[in-house]
Amino acid sequence: MLEDATPVTDEIQKLVLAQLQQWMADRTPSDVEVRRELEMAFSELHYPLFGRAAAFAQPWKDQMVIGAGYTLGWSDIDRTNVIAIFSSRLGHSHLVTVTNFVPRTDLHYAFPQEPEGDTLRFFVYGFRLGKSQPRLTAIFYAFDGQSLKSLWEAHDLYDGKIDFGKDKVVMHYLNEDEYIHELAQGRRPPRHEAVYAITPKGLEVQSEKDIPF
Numbered sequence: 001m002l003e004d005a006t007p008v009t010d011e012i013q014k015l016v017l018a019q020l021q022q023w024m025a026d027r028t029p030s031d032v033e034v035r036r037e038l039e040m041a042f043s044e045l046h047y048p049l050f051g052r053a054a055a056f057a058q059p060w061k062d063q064m065v066i067g068a069g070y071t072l073g074w075s076d077i078d079r080t081n082v083i084a085i086f087s088s089r090l091g092h093s094h095l096v097t098v099t100n101f102v103p104r105t106d107l108h109y110a111f112p113q114e115p116e117g118d119t120l121r122f123f124v125y126g127f128r129l130g131k132s133q134p135r136l137t138a139i140f141y142a143f144d145g146q147s148l149k150s151l152w153e154a155h156d157l158y159d160g161k162i163d164f165g166k167d168k169v170v171m172h173y174l175n176e177d178e179y180i181h182e183l184a185q186g187r188r189p190p191r192h193e194a195v196y197a198i199t200p201k202g203l204e205v206q207s208e209k210d211i212p213f
Contacts, residue, residue: 002078002103008048009072013082016041017095020068024086024093031057034068048072054107060120064088065143069124071107077130081107085143097147102137102155104128110164112198119144121151123169125162136160136173140202151202159191169196169203172211188213 019041020034029037034055042051054069066086073079081101086093101107105126112121125138140152154160157173171194182189190210196203 028088031055048074056109069107113166133159167198
């Protein structure tokens with residue numbers, strides 16, 4: 001059970017982050033290089049069954065912020081995620097903070113097109129399988145150079161889809177209970193749309209409406 005796997009995943013995290021810190025100490029790698037290094041680390045993994053890398057590298061202020069993320073999985077349902085944030089300056093990198101994205105999802109990133117500010121802001125999102133429709137979870141993070149802070153979150157949106165615009169986010173999803181009830185009656189339920197504006201404080205609802213299935 002995933003709930004009982006913490007000793008295994010914690011030990012893997014300890015080993016992987018130690019290897020990354022040593023490898024990145026005297027370099028500023030690209031996101032592709034980080035992904036390849038993670039894939040190499042997982043190339044001989046037997047249990048869990050797979051390790052999938054998801055990396056990013058974003059310039060911010062006088063540094064390069066590097067995200068070294070990965071998903072460990074025993075199946076497409078039993079999965080756990082880790083995101084390690086590194087700061088790189090003048091050819092040297094060091095680990096700043098680590099977070100665990102929600103379990104049982106995969107791992108993706110998106111960066112809004114906004115001017116440089118006091119924080120580097122980005123979305124982490126993933127899809128959870130296990131029901132007739134995948135469920136979407138998304139978190140809008142702010143990185144201030146020392147730590148990550150969640151500005152907005154949406155969890156387990158049934159059949160959720162997310163689109164990122166220049167200054168807005170559009171989400172489509174179903175209400176699970178409504179979906180089940182309407183299908184049982186031989187009807188198709190509406191799909192819900194929520195449009196969020198990206199603001200200095202996070203996300204603000206711009207509009208909400210129902211769309212015919």
